[in-house]
Amino acid sequence: MNNNEYVKDITNIEENFAQWYTDIVLKAELADYTDTKGCIAIKPYGYAIWENIQKYTDNKFKETGIENVYFPVLIPENLLQKEKDHVEGFAPEVAWVTEAGEEKLDEKLCIRPTSETIISTMYSKWLNSWRDLPFLYNQWCNVLRWEKETRPFLRSREFLWQEGHTIHETEKEAIDRTLQMLDIYADVTENLLAIPVIKGIKTESEKFAGAESTYTIESMMYDGRALQSGTSHYFGQNFSKPFNIKFQNRDGKEEYAYQTSWGLSTRLIGAIIMAHGDNRGLKLPPKVAPIQVVIVPIAQHKEGVLEKTYELKRELSKNYRVKIDDRDKYSPGYKFNYWEMKGVPIRIEIGPRDIENKECILVRRDSGEKVTVKLDELDRTIEEVLNNIHTSMFQACKNRIKEKTTIAYNLDEFKENMNKNQGFIKAMWCGKEECENKIKELTGAKSRCIPFEEENLSDKCVCCGEHAEKMVIWGRQY
């Protein structure tokens, strides 16, 4: 399958998807393993993708009134313990600071796995009256969860994310905010990353530790597995009671605030790799690609070629992120493969003959399609092609979801579908956790969500056959 020299070191995507993934992370220079076990170093090319995600998302947040803040990375043990479900969920996977400044600490401090506890403590201090509400704060930061098995971007002990934390006067306002942020996540994933998502609500057993309800966007990777790409939680008063976040309401009475939190992380870089990549390497959605157009000069030693290339770059850089590969130790063929592997959406080839004809060759990374373009139409053509690439990549993922989503009415069908065509399965569910557990045990699939777009397939649970009202989307997951 790997028909060129450069990518011969990349494992075939059909043969070993997990190894293919790791190969891409390393060869495309997105990240590397470090001496700190389970933690990666994000290299410039990977970090530039994250910066593009941050910029887009942060703007969307701010348009809705969100402000950025920063809370301490260390959380005293007693704060973590205040909300029962939360501590049960997170305590097993936190890292503890027990010594500092050459002394043993009186109280251990954990490195934040998420910041509900420390933020709630401060909200309690800052909130007095309904007039102060809402608090609409977010932080971009690092968090740490001591995972046993780690994979770059997908499950790293340390990862980068944003966590938004809001408190509100009413339940309705808080729920509206929870859903509004979910919509932003869907926007980011679909419109920036070209990855279609399914929006829905998590079942009880899959929701965030301490939440009243957790909303999710679920996407499907190349191999049919699901990736939870962002979650938004409604807490009700679950934290505001133990943390004493209360205010004088409009009637002059004390009331506990209604709270939300929501996050997305560098996991999305893993999603980009696994949703779009192929045997030639990474395939970057144009809007987050650190380099949107790479220009490869042909016969660059010939008079006027490099000059023309630089001129072209100056021109195109006004509207696009452009790079020239003028390395003299590599052949054009090597460079073609190299930049395909790095996932750059558009390649421009330009040599003496092209310059003479006032044209160049434009090659799409997604389809491999080559066209000759007049130089005076290049700027406009690039815009059009980048848009087309985005749309095609989105559509390809959409088609995959269609092909790999099946319906099951009983467990045998469920198992057969999952083994024959790993993907999403739509099936009715009675609402009992034991049915979820049984399905997981037998098929490896977990409930992804109860989608907002409900369908009524039957009135019987796929597992126990008892009365069922909810349709759940199931899938194996990352």
Add this chain to the structure above:
Amino acid sequence: MNNNEYVKDITNIEENFAQWYTDIVLKAELADYTDTKGCIAIKPYGYAIWENIQKYTDNKFKETGIENVYFPVLIPENLLQKEKDHVEGFAPEVAWVTEAGEEKLDEKLCIRPTSETIISTMYSKWLNSWRDLPFLYNQWCNVLRWEKETRPFLRSREFLWQEGHTIHETEKEAIDRTLQMLDIYADVTENLLAIPVIKGIKTESEKFAGAESTYTIESMMYDGRALQSGTSHYFGQNFSKPFNIKFQNRDGKEEYAYQTSWGLSTRLIGAIIMAHGDNRGLKLPPKVAPIQVVIVPIAQHKEGVLEKTYELKRELSKNYRVKIDDRDKYSPGYKFNYWEMKGVPIRIEIGPRDIENKECILVRRDSGEKVTVKLDELDRTIEEVLNNIHTSMFQACKNRIKEKTTIAYNLDEFKENMNKNQGFIKAMWCGKEECENKIKELTGAKSRCIPFEEENLSDKCVCCGEHAEKMVIWGRQY
């Protein structure tokens, strides 16, 4: 001195500068103390200043080819110990993770106090040939140093910063980069924050643990104390040798890389407060102010006033960061004081009469000056006034440095000057650490730097009277 109701809770700046500082941090809602001792929560108004600093600085970095990356927050103990001076300098003030995932760790991990060690380890892995060089990487992140005495922004156990780490083929290139980044820091401090700086080189005893030489920008605060506002270090091969960062040079021989690092931090927010503030509160330099113009409607219940105010805001928001204070529970007078305390550079007052006359009143935070401005000239006037405010604020700091910088030829003069007019002292120094120590003991002043603009005051050390060639700037410090 505090002649208005709002600021009556702010301590007089002349009476107790330290308490005034804390009052400003809290009342202007820049930050708050947290349950994590020695760590602050940065509130939206404070964080927005940091975001403006980040944006400006990050652009300047990128213009010089710097790329952003991210390395792990946890560093294994054995890495910290590889460079002798570095570990001596930092080990006493780090926090250690000793337990994680409910188990005791085999090897302790420290939370980065700075990242030379982990980054050098990766550079060693990534570097092969001179063709790979330079590496020009930077990260925006949190770091932790277990300080005994802490103050918000100035000396917080956790703080936010950027740390740039570069490696180069030659000594010259590395030194040039060190100085280039120092120039960017001076640019940020002077052109963005309106705080003049003195550039220079640190003495041996004041340089960064592990550096060959440390360059600094020093600024002077309201009370005459110095604040080190950014540092840039040249490492030579001090890290590349123990960390084995080597490459094949142009002659095909192995050579160790030449290295730099440089950082600036949320300390700069402390510098803004202390360089510019006064008895009315914070005074923000226009270019970093989260709100540059606040509009206060007068008689806002009267027909047309709020409408006109919103229209004005829409118009001005195209070019400036504008806020309307339309809270109905506060009087205009209260609002004036409130926004002065928050340091907003320009206030616009507009009431029914003004609207009729197609004008408004514009008030400068820095000088208190009030002018009437025609509405159709407002946009242009604001631009001009913001520029003037920047220049005046810069000049005021410049004047302070002039007034509070004296020369001393012997220790008696040194002590007298420092006690009568706390500020910078220029004095010759023989180069011996014992003289630095003695001066510190007797006067509380440390060497700030040997400034790039050298002066030759005499040929005798201010302390021991022996031969001296260097002039040092001394000062008490934050």
